[in-house]
Amino acid sequence: MNGVRIEVVERSARLEALAPAWAALWQRVPATTPFQSPAWLVPWWRHFGPGRLSVVGLWQGGRLTGVLPLYHADEPPGGTLRLLGGGNTDYLDAIVEPGCARELGPIIGEALAQIREPDEAVRLERLPPWSPLAGVEGDFDRGREDEPCPVLDLPHGSRSCWKDARYLLRRLGRMDGFAIRTVGRDDLGAALDCLAALHASRWAERGMPGIFADPTNAAFLRDAAAALLDAGVLRCHLLHLEGRVVAAHLGMVAKGRAYYYIAGFHPAVARLSPGSALLAHAIEDAEREGARAFDFLRGAEGYKYHWGGKDQWTQRLVSTPTFSTVSSSG
Numbered sequence: 441m442n443g444v445r446i447e448v449v450e451r452s453a454r455l456e457a458l459a460p461a462w463a464a465l466w467q468r469v470p471a472t473t474p475f476q477s478p479a480w481l482v483p484w485w486r487h488f489g490p491g492r493l494s495v496v497g498l499w500q501g502g503r504l505t506g507v508l509p510l511y512h513a514d515e516p517p518g519g520t521l522r523l524l525g526g527g528n529t530d531y532l533d534a535i536v537e538p539g540c541a542r543e544l545g546p547i548i549g550e551a552l553a554q555i556r557e558p559d560e561a562v563r564l565e566r567l568p569p570w571s572p573l574a575g576v577e578g579d580f581d582r583g584r585e586d587e588p589c590p591v592l593d594l595p596h597g598s599r600s601c602w603k604d605a606r607y608l609l610r611r612l613g614r615m616d617g618f619a620i621r622t623v624g625r626d627d628l629g630a631a632l633d634c635l636a637a638l639h640a641s642r643w644a645e646r647g648m649p650g651i652f653a654d655p656t657n658a659a660f661l662r663d664a665a666a667a668l669l670d671a672g673v674l675r676c677h678l679l680h681l682e683g684r685v686v687a688a689h690l691g692m693v694a695k696g697r698a699y700y701y702i703a704g705f706h707p708a709v710a711r712l713s714p715g716s717a718l719l720a721h722a723i724e725d726a727e728r729e730g731a732r733a734f735d736f737l738r739g740a741e742g743y744k745y746h747w748g749g750k751d752q753w754t755q756r757l758v759s760t761p762t763f764s765t766v767s768s769s770g
Contacts, residue, residue, distance in 0.1 A: 444505075444544070446551050449495040456482060458497060461504040463671070465535055471570045473531045474692045474699065479667035481509055481524045487660035488527070495524070496551045498536075498544055505537035506544050508551065508573075518559030518761060521552070523566075528657065530589060530699075530737040531754065532565060536572040549577030558761070565756040566738075573757065580757040590749030592734040594698075594727050601747050605720035608713050617683050620721050623676040625669055631676050632662055635688035638704030645707055661702075668692060675725070679705075679718045687714035689722050698726035698734045719747075 449455050459478040466477045474480055485493065491513040498506030509524040523532040536544050556562060564573055566586055574582075612618050623631040636652040643650035652658045668674035673694045679687040687705035691698060700722065705715040723734050736744040740751075 443500055444547055445499040446547065446554075447497040447499060448551070448555055449497060450493050452485065452489070452493065455485060455493065455495060458495070458504075458507075462497075462507055462535075465504050465507060465537065469535050469538055470695055472533065472535050472695070473568065473697070474668060474671075474673045474694050475525060475529050475531045476507075476509075476533050476535050477668075477671065477673070479671045479673065480529070480664050483660055483663035483667060484525050484529065485511075487656050487663065490526075491522075494521070494555045496548070496555070498547060498551075500537075505540055506535065506548065508534040508548055510552075510555065512557065512560065515561075518561065519557055521556055521560055521562045523564055526565070528651070528660075530566065530701075531568050533567055533571050534573050541572045541575075545572065545575050546577055548573070552576065552578060561761060562759040563756065564758075566754045567756060568754060569752065571755070574755070576757070578757075578759055580759045582757055584756045584758065586754040586756045587738050588740050588751040588753055589738055590736045590740070590744035591752045592723070592736070592744075592747055592749045594723070594732055594734055602720070605716055608717040609720060612679075612681065612712060612714065612717055615681055617681055619680040620718065621678050621680065622725070623678060625666075628666060628669060628676065629662070631678055631688065632665060632690075634678060634685045635676070635690055635702070635704055638685070638688050638706055639702065640704075641707055642704050651702070665690065675722065677718055677722055677725070679714050679721075681709065681712075681714070686712075687718045689715075689718045691722055691726075693726050693729055693731055696730060696732045698723070698729075698731040700734065700736050716743075723747075 459482050462478040491511040494510045496508035497504055510521055511524055513520045513522050525532050567573055640650045640652055665674055673692045675691045675693050677689045678685045686709050689703045691700045703715055726734055736749050
């Protein structure tokens with residue numbers, strides 16, 4: 441299509457250089473999550489880099505109007521073309537300039553066809569319901585439900601749950617040293633140390649290590665948290681009792697939507713339900729910021745529905761090559 445230039449980013453240095461224009465595009469697109477921002481995906485590639493980079497940038501008149509963040513995963517039999525962020529990212533997607541989805545959709549399909557290897561599968565997974573990739577051209581098996589992400593509409597929810605949560609907050613408020621603090625740039629590192637320790641102690645009770653036990657994952661989360669905080673998206677809350685942090689919550693708020701990413705609390709005070717109290721605070725804080733939804737992200741854990749969450753299903757598009765075999769007799 442005239443006026444659109446396709447750039448395929450294949451080097452990490454160029455990906456880092458693309459970040460300012462990518463961040464500006466992300467800011468302009470109302471229906472996209474923090475997981476599509478360079479603040480999340482550039483650190484993800486920096487720390488994991490699980491294959492060969494092929495990020496598609498669409499340029500119009502010197503302005504970045506679309507990003508399709510792909511990489512080639514070395515998976516048998518012929519490899520797989522995937523979206524950046526797999527594993528610890530709850531929503532995967534492209535970003536397209538508002539009002540340009542219909543215009544750029546065929547170009548995205550064309551770019552996919554160009555960078556796809558002959559025997560390579562394509563798996564575009566964890567796509568949100570509003571994904572611009574829904575109508576991308578290609579031989580995809582469409583409409584497959586992937587995973588549920590329970591979402592709480594604000595300011596609604598479970599009345600009984602809110603009654604319990606406010607009781608918990610009042611009870612904790614009468615204890616010595618009670619405070620809930622939102623973390624800033626200067627104390628982010630110490631807050632993440634607290635979160636890692638609390639999360640690990642909770643999972644140790646179940647005989648499991650937790651995500652911070654993996655040093656690569658821990659380093660990625662620190663980099664991404666710092667970048668998201670600088671972008672004004674990160675929300676990290678700490679609950680103090682008797683001179684120590686007993687619960688921590690790490691989430692995000694952007695574009696009228698809040699996201700609950702990870703939390704932890706000290707098992708010794710589990711009877712006080714500090715995790716539930718801090719979650720209630722995070723939800724109310726998001727409401728005060730104007731959030732219209734609180735997204736619990738992937739997983740059908742019971743507590744998400746107890747709060748009033750309703751399933752929002754992600755989708756996936758899959759295209760599998762047809763392998764031909766040739767046999768001959770001697």
